[in-house]
Amino acid sequence: MNLLIEVAAFAVAIGVLVVVHEYGHYSVARLCGVKVLRFSIGFGRPLASWVGRRSGTEWTISALPLGGYVKMLDERDPGPGIAPDELRYAFNRQHVAKRIAIVLAGPLANFVLAVALFSIVFATGVSEPVARLATPTAGSIAARAGFDGGETVVAIGDERGADIEAVRSWSDLRWKLLDAAFNHRRVVLKARDGRGTYDFQVDLRHVPDSDLDDDFLTKLGFDQGGTLSVAAVEPGSAAQRAGLQPGDTLRSAGGAPIDGAQAFIAYVKARAGRPVLLGVERGESGQPITLTVVPDAREDVQTGATSGRIGAALATHVESVNVRYGLGESVARSARRTWDIALYSLRMFGRMLTGEASLKNLSGPVTIADYAGKSAQLGWAPFLSFLSLVSISLGVLNLLPIPVLDGGHLLYYLVEAATGKAVSERWQLVLQRAGLVCIVVLSAIALFNDLARLIHF
Incomplete structure (x- = not known):
């Protein structure tokens, strides 16, 4: 069932983001007088298609759903030539300012979508944990x-x-x-x-x-403060041997109160092979029980250090508050949040290029599908927030000055606007190949990170 939810949520997310992005290009192209030949959701063999009566645009749903494109009338495309009376509708015949606007429209549509979705979440209200802190780990x-x-x-x-x-x-x-x-x-x-x-x-x-x-x-060192309970117990683990059960509420460890997962985990890690006295409440009546657990010693493969582990999954139950804003404040906050995330993403890309940040921050379709499924199971508000984040990331990614992306085309047109001369087709071909290599490398790194997260290596 979880896999079906992940697939369905991923399909909805990608479908919405692709349609919005490409419709941005499409709508501005039409406003600028460019003829749009095809609007495709997905790549490859068309599964369904129809032609708009007024626009003459072919609308297509294709077999490979990871993306989409808008094909405009352009003299540079191979095939039969363009009739003289239609040349004024060709993309390449438009003023450079119009071409810049058409290229920018896709990423901007993603940012507008993010603002709209965040505004819905902020205006309708969402239940969130209060900002209550647990005991921080020493030295943090x-x-x-x-x-x-x-x-x-x-x-x-x-x-x-x-x-x-x-x-x-x-x-x-x-x-x-x-x-x-x-x-x-x-x-x-x-x-x-x-x-x-x-x-x-x-x-x-x-x-x-x-x-x-x-x-x-x-x-x-900032951990959510609240009531810590046992969500699951691994068979044969120290927790099972001690008698811990799912649903047990952890109240104390070694006589000290427990108010968060971080401090408790640090406490257990420091006591490998040493008895730990746990104060536990069990059942609806909250019956107090005292258990003794001896954490198993586990060696860290990278550092060689030994730490304790009891083999119990933990859940923190925290007080919640309904966070809701007025319409005007919701839009303002959404615009600020979108700007902050876009700027953060752009800076992170830059720091990954300079080696200041790890390439492990890149994520691919597997991670996106995983988070899409998890957010959808939490409710519509988390899913809309997730959709906003991915929409912003898609907008930022497309603005990177990499040929084959919108940002690469934008770079060509900005050079043309500054110099009065278009970038030669020869240079465009060379840069296109280099850009394709960049995209393949980034995609490979993202997929590797996805698999590393999936199998935990």
């Missing part, structure tokens, strides 16, 4: 900032405590800290607990770009 950035655990972050400001922005949820905190870490800044987090509200200065100036992945908050 969160611990050095002075957090003890149990605080709820309510605002963030610059290092002087000015330019204050409210933090309304865990997701909100994540985005704001990601922006600060990516720009290597110090920030002040305002957080409250049962005693009052306090300022915590968080130094993110030296966070390596390689840490800015899905788990970057955990690496900084």
Whole structure:
């Protein structure tokens, strides 16, 4: 069932993104007076096609669904020549400004889609975990900032405590800290607990770009605070031998309260082969039970270090808040979020090229399908948010100055606009081949990363 959901969600995501992207090219081409011969969703053999009465455009659904294209009337295409009375509708006969607008329209359509989808999510409201922190691991950035655990972050400001922005949820905190870490800044987090509200200065100036992945908050020491429970127990594991059961609530370890997964995992890792006393609540009545678990010793293949492992999957149950904004604020926030993500993606591409960030950040269709399925199972709001992220990534990718992508064509036309001369066909052919090699290499790296994540090597 999960595989079917992943395939269906992936198909919907790719279908929507391709249609929106190509329709951007199509609509602006029509506005600029260019004749569009074909609008294809997918590549290869057509499965279904029809011709628009007014436009004369052939609309096609093709066999290979990973993409699409808009074919315009162009003198440079092989085949029979163009009738003299139709030359004015050819793409290559248009002013360079019109050609630039047509090329830009596809990526811009992806950004507009992202703003629209984010606006829907923000305006209708979504239930998100509150920004409550668990006890940070010793020595982490969160611990050095002075957090003890149990605080709820309510605002963030610059290092002087000015330019204050409210933090309304865990997701909100994540985005704001990601922006600060990516720009290597110090920030002040305002957080409250049962005693009052306090300022915590968080130094993110030296966070390596390689840490800015899905788990970057955990690496900084920021873990969601809440009630920790056992989601599953591996057969034959230390957890099973100790008597832990799915559904058990973990209350204490070694006499200290448990308020998050990160600190508990670190505690277990440091006690390989040593008994750990667990305080557990079981069943609907919350019956208190004390169990002794002896973590199995496990050697890290890369470092050779030995750490403890009990073989239990954990789940954190956190308090939620309904985050909702007015229509105007939703659109403004969506535009800002889209801009931030696009800028972050562009900078990450640049840092991967210079070696400052790992190529492991590239993802391909397998990872996209996996996240599409997972977000769809969580509900419509997470799926729309996921769709927005992929739409932004597609827009940014297409703007890269790589021949065969929109950004490559845009580069040609910008050179033409600046010099008054078109890039020669010979140079275009050479660059086209180089661009194709770049795309093949990037695709191979992304697919390798997908498989590495899938089989965990």
